[in-house]
Amino acid sequence: MTKKHTTERYSTDDEPVLTIRKLGIEIDAGNGPITPVRDVNLTVAAGEIHALVGESGAGKSVTARSTLRLGMPPARILRGGLAVSGVDVGNASADELRELRGGRAGMVFQEPSGSLNPGRRAGIAVVEAIRLHTGLSRRQAWERALELAAALELRDPERSLRSYPHELSGGMQQRVAIAAALGGDPALLVADEPTTALDARVAEGLLELLRRLARERGLAVLLVTHDLAGVAAYADTVSVMYAGCVVEQAPAARLFEAPLHPYTQNLLMAQPVPSRRGEALWYTSGPAPEPHESVGGCPYAARCPIAEESCARIRPVFLEYRERQRCACTLVPKYVSALLGEEWGPALPLPAREHVPLNGVSPNCGSPEGHGSPGGDDA
Numbered sequence: 001m002t003k004k005h006t007t008e009r010y011s012t013d014d015e016p017v018l019t020i021r022k023l024g025i026e027i028d029a030g031n032g033p034i035t036p037v038r039d040v041n042l043t044v045a046a047g048e049i050h051a052l053v054g055e056s057g058a059g060k061s062v063t064a065r066s067t068l069r070l071g072m073p074p075a076r077i078l079r080g081g082l083a084v085s086g087v088d089v090g091n092a093s094a095d096e097l098r099e100l101r102g103g104r105a106g107m108v109f110q111e112p113s114g115s116l117n118p119g120r121r122a123g124i125a126v127v128e129a130i131r132l133h134t135g136l137s138r139r140q141a142w143e144r145a146l147e148l149a150a151a152l153e154l155r156d157p158e159r160s161l162r163s164y165p166h167e168l169s170g171g172m173q174q175r176v177a178i179a180a181a182l183g184g185d186p187a188l189l190v191a192d193e194p195t196t197a198l199d200a201r202v203a204e205g206l207l208e209l210l211r212r213l214a215r216e217r218g219l220a221v222l223l224v225t226h227d228l229a230g231v232a233a234y235a236d237t238v239s240v241m242y243a244g245c246v247v248e249q250a251p252a253a254r255l256f257e258a259p260l261h262p263y264t265q266n267l268l269m270a271q272p273v274p275s276r277r278g279e280a281l282w283y284t285s286g287p288a289p290e291p292h293e294s295v296g297g298c299p300y301a302a303r304c305p306i307a308e309e310s311c312a313r314i315r316p317v318f319l320e321y322r323e324r325q326r327c328a329c330t331l332v333p334k335y336v337s338a339l340l341g342e343e344w345g346p347a348l349p350l351p352a353r354e355h356v357p358l359n360g361v362s363p364n365c366g367s368p369e370g371h372g373s374p375g376g377d378d379a
């Protein structure tokens with residue numbers, strides 16, 4: 001397969017496929033700007049499934065779409081930056097953007113209609129994606145589409161690709177959508193709630209497929225989902241988002257075993273788990289800050305069961321407390337020490353990555369630069 005990259009890479013193969021640093025996104029929502037993404041830090045390496053979880057409105061979809069610079073404008077990068085395979089997404093040229101969308105990164109949405117046109121045979125989207133990014137002839141692209149469909153376990157690949165979307169089940173439509181997203185052989189797949197519209201068994205099959213794609217093809221996957229059981233079973237790393245900020249990040253096993261941030265703990269406690277059948281579920285009361293609201297201190301302060309007076313004033317810093325477990329909560333050292341009877345403190349601050357372009361970084365709700373910066377500039 002011929003695959004051209006129009007820009008020089010400035011990442012190396014050891015570097016993550018996706019790097020997001022201190023990202024803030026503003027949207028002109030008509031009656032004034034809003035900030036649905038205030039401070040997102042994450043990386044996704046080749047072969048890794050990185051899940052992005054959090055309640056509705058936390059800014060997950062806006063973050064996911066920003067990796068392909070979708071929805072910009074009206075959205076714009078307010079601060080921080082992101083890079084896919086070394087390409088600075090925020091400052092990508094028109095050629096780089098064409099190559100980015102489908103060539104370096106593919107996207108799958110909750111509804112397959114986001115990728116498949118209901119009036120056209122499903123396979124056309126796959127063939128077009130392949131041709132756009134490879135220069136293969138129509139016949140070669142069709143052969144390639146059939147190979148992809150078979151690899152994605154589409155039943156009767158030829159018949160499925162010749163079907164109209166409505167003739168396929170939801171699960172099969174999503175597999176065709178993934179085939180279209182992978183048509184240009186991207187390094188990154190961004191999947192925004194790809195299983196939400198599917199029943200549990202079909203959803204699990206799809207997550208299994210994503211895991212196989214990650215392992216076998218070295219695909220980096222950013223998976224936005226509400227399905228915490230699926231995350232526990234299939235994700236490598238989890239980032240928990242709250243009010244536009246990543247508040248905790250950890251290897252999946254560690255996050256479920258020992259969450260540090262009070263919001264993560266609440267989120268997990270609110271899940272119906274068979275072992276806690278009969279127990280009352282936890283709910284955090286009150287609303288999260290709206291994207292138009294300014295956040296001075298910790299964005300979770302108004303709902304946090306262990307908040308102290310200072311929490312509403314002091315922005316917590318996103319720090320690493322255990323290997324690859326990061327968290328933005330000022331009180332973590334204090335309450336974890338109380339729980340474990342050990343002295344706790346941050347292991348090391350997040351390393352600065354100078355090669356990731358930063359557009360006028362200003363104080364935000366989690367990154368080390370925001371430390372001790374009372375008063376916000378988010379809205």
Ligand SMILES: Nc1ncnc2c1ncn2[C@@H]1O[C@H](COP(=O)(O)OP(=O)(O)O)[C@@H](O)[C@H]1O
Binds near residue numbers: 036055057061062063
């Ligand atoms: N284009 C837009 N115009 C106005 N508001 C938007 C737009 N896109 C997202 N928002 C708002 O930004 C917030 C975060 O949205 P989103 O990223 O879709 O949340 P999530 O995916 O976590 O549920 C929500 O309050 C949503 O209403």
Ligand code: SF4
Binds near residue numbers: 306
């Ligand atoms: S900083 Fe304070 S309000 Fe925020 S999560 Fe920690 S304890 Fe709760």
Ligand SMILES: [Mg+2]
Binds near residue numbers: 060061062
């Ligand atoms: Mg969403």
